[in-house]
Amino acid sequence: MEDQEIRKAGLKVTVPRVKILELLETSPERHVSAEDVYKMLLAAGEEIGLATVYRVLTQFEAAGLVEKHHFEDGYSVFELNKGKHHDHIICVTCGRVEEFVDETIEKRQRIIAEELGFQISEHELVIYGKCLDKNCDCKKRGD
Amino acid sequence: MEDQEIRKAGLKVTVPRVKILELLETSPERHVSAEDVYKMLLAAGEEIGLATVYRVLTQFEAAGLVEKHHFEDGYSVFELNKGKHHDHIICVTCGRVEEFVDETIEKRQRIIAEELGFQISEHELVIYGKCLDKNCDCKKRGD
DNA sequence: GAGTGAATGCAAAAGCTTCTCATCTATTGG
DNA sequence: CCAATAGATGAGAAGCTTTTGCATTCACTC
Ligand SMILES: [Mn+2]
Ligand SMILES: [Mn+2]
Ligand SMILES: [Zn+2]
Ligand SMILES: [Zn+2]
Numbered sequence: 084m085e086d087q088e089i090r091k092a093g094l095k096v097t098v099p100r101v102k103i104l105e106l107l108e109t110s111p112e113r114h115v116s117a118e119d120v121y122k123m124l125l126a127a128g129e130e131i132g133l134a135t136v137y138r139v140l141t142q143f144e145a146a147g148l149v150e151k152h153h154f155e156d157g158y159s160v161f162e163l164n165k166g167k168h169h170d171h172i173i174c175v176t177c178g179r180v181e182e183f184v185d186e187t188i189e190k191r192q193r194i195i196a197e198e199l200g201f202q203i204s205e206h207e208l209v210i211y212g213k214c215l216d217k218n219c220d221c222k223k224r225g226d
Numbered sequence: 227m228e229d230q231e232i233r234k235a236g237l238k239v240t241v242p243r244v245k246i247l248e249l250l251e252t253s254p255e256r257h258v259s260a261e262d263v264y265k266m267l268l269a270a271g272e273e274i275g276l277a278t279v280y281r282v283l284t285q286f287e288a289a290g291l292v293e294k295h296h297f298e299d300g301y302s303v304f305e306l307n308k309g310k311h312h313d314h315i316i317c318v319t320c321g322r323v324e325e326f327v328d329e330t331i332e333k334r335q336r337i338i339a340e341e342l343g344f345q346i347s348e349h350e351l352v353i354y355g356k357c358l359d360k361n362c363d364c365k366k367r368g369d
Numbered sequence: 370g371a372g373t374g375a376a377t378g379c380a381a382a383a384g385c386t387t388c389t390c391a392t393c394t395a396t397t398g399g
Numbered sequence: 400c401c402a403a404t405a406g407a408t409g410a411g412a413a414g415c416t417t418t419t420g421c422a423t424t425c426a427c428t429c
Contacts, residue, residue, distance in 0.1 A: 094376090096426075118416085130378090132379070135377055138376085139376095141418095153298050157416075159416085183342065187334050188330075188331050191330050196315060196353055196355055201356065201358065202356045203353055204354050204356065206353040206354060207354075208352075210346055211347050212344040214343055215344065215345065238396070240408080275409040277411090278408055280385095280387070300385070301384085302385085
């Protein structure tokens with residue numbers, strides 16, 4: 084199954100690559116750091132080096148299988164590329180990440196780029212805030 | 227002049243702080259890294275340690291004098307806080323940074339946050355692309 | 370199944386940023 | 400103007416995330 088995607092990317096089908104792709108497909112949290120992936124694999128009994136995790140994620144990104152984001156925390160997070168673009172809103176208290184798409188915003192960006200004489204290659208929009216979810220730590224701790 | 231802003235921030239008026247603030251106010255490029263600041267100060271004959279530059283910029287940010295951004299490059303960039311929020315569009319070829327404000331986008335973000343049950347604290351929108359400026363390296367090199 | 374180029378793991382190193390600590394300084398009020 | 404002191408500085412060490420070098424191992428092809 085994921086073997087084909089890996090092969091299509093011009094990469095050899097190896098245990099680390101298959102396991103990492105599987106993990107990205109099944110992880111309850113879509114947005115994970117390299118360290119997260121490394122630890123989850125360890126916890127699952129897979130002995131895969133952190134350097135390999137970084138290398139594989141980078142290759143997956145180059146192949147378009149994965150997307151990398153820089154939520155302001157000092158490290159990168161990766162997610163499986165679902166094909167459809169979306170932006171993110173993140174709870175600064177509990178870290179919960181929600182995805183959204185807003186065609187109005189997308190369109191305005193195209194207009195702005197045009198007006199300023201830029202040919203857009205990509206963009207990143209991240210909203211930070213506190214989520215009002217009852218399960219969020221915001222509520223439990225009342226801050 | 228900037229002495230008052232520094233004092234208002236609850237900080238002592240020292241040479242490094244005054245020089246850094248001056249530099250941010252007069253630099254031709256508004257968006258600079260800590261390293262940039264350090265090097266520009268050195269070039270201007272000011273012997274200010276890099277650690278101090280980082281400390282002061284962090285303090286200025288906490289005081290609201292300065293804003294910090296994470297354009298996807300692995301390092302932070304700082305700019306003087308002009309008081310009015312704006313977003314950025316960056317040329318991936320020449321690095322030129324333009325600022326813009328779009329009230330439609332701002333409003334849509336507020337609506338999205340509301341719908342998803344978030345109370346916005348801030349956001350960051352960065353558009354990446356190639357600028358079509360004749361002076362940009364894009365043109366000079368034709369890529 | 371052998372041969373070969375690619376992939377892996379480990380440790381070292383590389384960026385960027387923060388911290389430690391001894392020394393120095395701005396501020397205050399006498 | 401000076402002394403006292405809380406705060407600031409500089410240099411280097413340390414911290415984190417990410418990348419790299421290299422010897423070893425492995426996947427794919429014939
Ligand atoms: Mn996502
Ligand atoms: Mn700006
Ligand atoms: Zn978008
Ligand atoms: Zn904005």
